[in-house]
Amino acid sequence: MTRTKILITGASAGLGAAMARDFASKGRDVALCARRLPALEALRAELVAAHPGITVAVRALDVDDHPAVPRVFDELRNELGGLDRVIVNAGLGKGAVLGSGRADANIATATTNFVSALAQAEAALEIFRAQNSGHLVLVSSMSAVRGLPGKKAAYSASKAGLAALGEALAIELAKSPIAVTTLLPGFIATDMAAKAGDARMVAPLDKGVAAMVGAIEKEQRRACVPRWPWRLIDVVLPLLPGAVVARIG
Numbered sequence: 172m173t174r175t176k177i178l179i180t181g182a183s184a185g186l187g188a189a190m191a192r193d194f195a196s197k198g199r200d201v202a203l204c205a206r207r208l209p210a211l212e213a214l215r216a217e218l219v220a221a222h223p224g225i226t227v228a229v230r231a232l233d234v235d236d237h238p239a240v241p242r243v244f245d246e247l248r249n250e251l252g253g254l255d256r257v258i259v260n261a262g263l264g265k266g267a268v269l270g271s272g273r274a275d276a277n278i279a280t281a282t283t284n285f286v287s288a289l290a291q292a293e294a295a296l297e298i299f300r301a302q303n304s305g306h307l308v309l310v311s312s313m314s315a316v317r318g319l320p321g322k323k324a325a326y327s328a329s330k331a332g333l334a335a336l337g338e339a340l341a342i343e344l345a346k347s348p349i350a351v352t353t354l355l356p357g358f359i360a361t362d363m364a365a366k367a368g369d370a371r372m373v374a375p376l377d378k379g380v381a382a383m384v385g386a387i388e389k390e391q392r393r394a395c396v397p398r399w400p401w402r403l404i405d406v407v408l409p410l411l412p413g414a415v416v417a418r419i420g
Contacts, residue, residue, distance in 0.1 A: 172390075174256040174306055178202040178247055180234055180291060181261030183210035185361040186310070189380040190258065190387075195222050202247035202254065204232035205261065226251060234261045234287040241294040248298060256306040257295035258387070259288050266322045277325035284329035289336065296340075299349045306350045308387055309337040313357045313401055317408045319419055334393075341392050350390045354383055357401040372400070 177194050181187040183205035191201050195218040203211050211229040218227050228250040232243045248254040263283045267273030292307060299305030314323060315330040337353030344351055358372050359379030374382075374397050386394035395401040408416075 174199070176200045176202070176248075176251045176253050177256040177258065178204070178244065178251075178254050178295075179258045179260055180204050180232065183207040183214065186356070186359065186380060186383065187258075187260045188214055189376055190260070190384060191218065193380055193384045195225055195227070198222065198225060200226040200228075200251050202228045202230075202251050204230045204243055204247065206231060206233050234291060235283055237287065237290040240287075240290045241297065244291075244294040244298065253302075254295075254298055255304065256308065256387075257291070257298075258308040258310065259291045259295070260308075260310045261287065261291070262310065264326060266324065266326045268321055269324060280325050281329045284326070285332040285336075288333050292336065292340070296349070304348045306352065306387075306390060307340065308352045308354065309333055310354050310356065310383075311337065313355050313395060313404060313408075315355060316405055317411075317416060320417055323419070338393070352387055352391055353393045354386060355393070355395045355401070355405070356383060357395065357397065357404070359383075359397075 177199050179187050179191055179201060182191050182203035187205065191203055191214060194201055203214065205211055208231040215227040215229050218225065228247050230243045230247055232239060234240060261283065263280045265276045266280050267276045269277060288309065292309065295305070295307050299307065311334040312330040314327040315334040318324065319327040334353050334355065337351055341351040356379065357374065359374050360376045379397055382396035382398065386396055395405045
């Protein structure tokens with residue numbers, strides 16, 4: 172099935188903006204939301220200039236403003252004339268060692284990456300259940316595969332929660348017309364990845380996003396992207412001794 176009307180959150184930069192460019196190049200209509208409206212408007216101008224036949228709708232949205240999420244999703248659906256795929260991409264990567272006096276950073280990351288993602292899934296699924304079709308995509312992380320220590324603890328826990336939510340929804344909706352995909356990206360060349368990982372393991376943005384879009388288009392239930400080396404890491408990481416994992420924090 173070709174999904175032609177796609178909503179992406181966190182679309183003003185990074186993976187969200189890159190996915191918007193990829194889908195627009197395929198002739199899809201896109202609805203884009205993020206906190207920074209001027210960045211979205213610039214992206215809309217770029218996409219419409221490059222692909223005159225598509226519709227690009229934009230709205231400012233702070234996903235931590237949970238009551239605003241369904242309202243903005245409804246507005247974007249109305250402007251596009253429907254929605255058949257929602258990509259829950261907005262997220263935070265900041266964090267600190269627990270108990271070090273930076274609870275604010277950890278709570279913000281946990282809120283945006285899980286609670287606010289839940290709010291987005293609620294809004295998307297309300298639309299999909301009403302129309303009896305749709306595709307929900309949750310952008311988790313390879314950090315969800317194993318609890319990571321130190322400053323990565325809250326981040327990995329939040330992404331693990333999101334991955335568990337995706338698994339639960341995929342099971343629940345397996346026999347329905349609603350598809351659910353959970354993506355677990357490894358290090359892809361964005362500002363967040365540049366601070367998080369070994370440069371030798373960071374995939375170029377175009378390669379990483381192509382892998383993400385490929386898995387989304389196939390509507391895979393769970394996908395580690397890019398496949399290499401992350402599918403191998405998906406198998407190996409849960410088996411590593413704690414002493415080895417401790418050095419990752």
